[in-house]
Amino acid sequence: MFKYYVFIFSTLISTITSGKVVVMAFSQEIPPYIYEKNNKGIEIDIISSALAYKGHTLKPLYFPLGRVPIAFSNRQVDAAMGDMGVNLALKGGFYADPAVIYDNVFITLKSRDISIKNPSDLDSLLIASFQGAEIRYPDWLQKVVQEKRFFGVSDQFTQVMLLYLRRYDVVLSDRYIFQYFVDQLKLRENFEAKEVVEYSFSDVEPADYRPIFRDEITRNDFNLGLKKLKESGEFQKIYDRYMNL
Template structure:
């Protein structure tokens, strides 16, 4: 049994708008929501999620609209009072292609002649890889990431750029609807850095309590159970 917290708090936290399976604003659920909520609850804190367009998340923290944020979007927010926590979830962007195509994508030039569909904003993050594809007229960004799975299966695009868990989630949804899916290959193309996905808090004590709760989720197997809830067949 855990001791009662000395100072439980309501923690308003900025999340991105609708990022299945990480955030579902309509039900305040999703992998990221549940991990954050349970890690904070370990010491009695209560999560109050607030949803923003991605670009607004660091702004909402900086201007005091929220007490915490899921990400700093690559901006060092220390000067704005950010106390960085341990990474709870990570977005692992990979190139995904049909296995039967046997595509080898090891360097940007390997995308020459291929069409690529990606999430909105990817070209700003990976210009070295994607700008040549855009200039060739073979690059498209779409908001509906379920459409990425469908169009890849139909052969309308050669390559999808997506977080591997987001792609897997939508593929599972299609499979449950009876859609026949082809095997795919995933190709990592940038080194995953966990420090890119650290949540930030205004209160250092809340940050410390969150870190302890996250550690407990990992050690107990609860973190994996939350992932499995959304991603296991």
């Protein structure tokens, strides 16, 4: 508790100093990480709090996931939540430490009896995924894309429905995002949850989830704030607020 109040006090002191408004590109709605309507969520709260440590104010702008790096490249924003596999250092970006790390897995209906251990196991299967996954995981998805069996969609609720309705065979999603939307569906009348199977297919690479800033000093301020968030315990508290609902 004492560490928490020290962090808040330090943040207030820092706010007195000159900070800037940081316009950052985020994906549209990705609960529990991003709630577009009220500018909340695990990822937004962590980034906002880390920037606030040095007096900066976060202003989110929302785009379809695949357009996040484009918004940065076109100088529509000061920062981006991630690069979606595009090297934004070439566009003047400074990479920061990751605020959150997505745990992406292949998900299938257990009743389909599909096994995924190698890229060849995806042959003939239809894959619904978040936008940019084809860039992030070319070894697994290149053939799927070439054969037009890949559907990248920014609305990840749609992914769940496509799998449950058997329109697509496999969903590639962060496991927490997928479970969030399943839980939302459970609140509906006459909805019957279906058992699914998850297949981990790639080691999590934290570097894939680094925010990017146009200004090096702001990037450094963010990294320091993120470090202080973790040391104070507030980082975990933000996660707990959303994951223990």
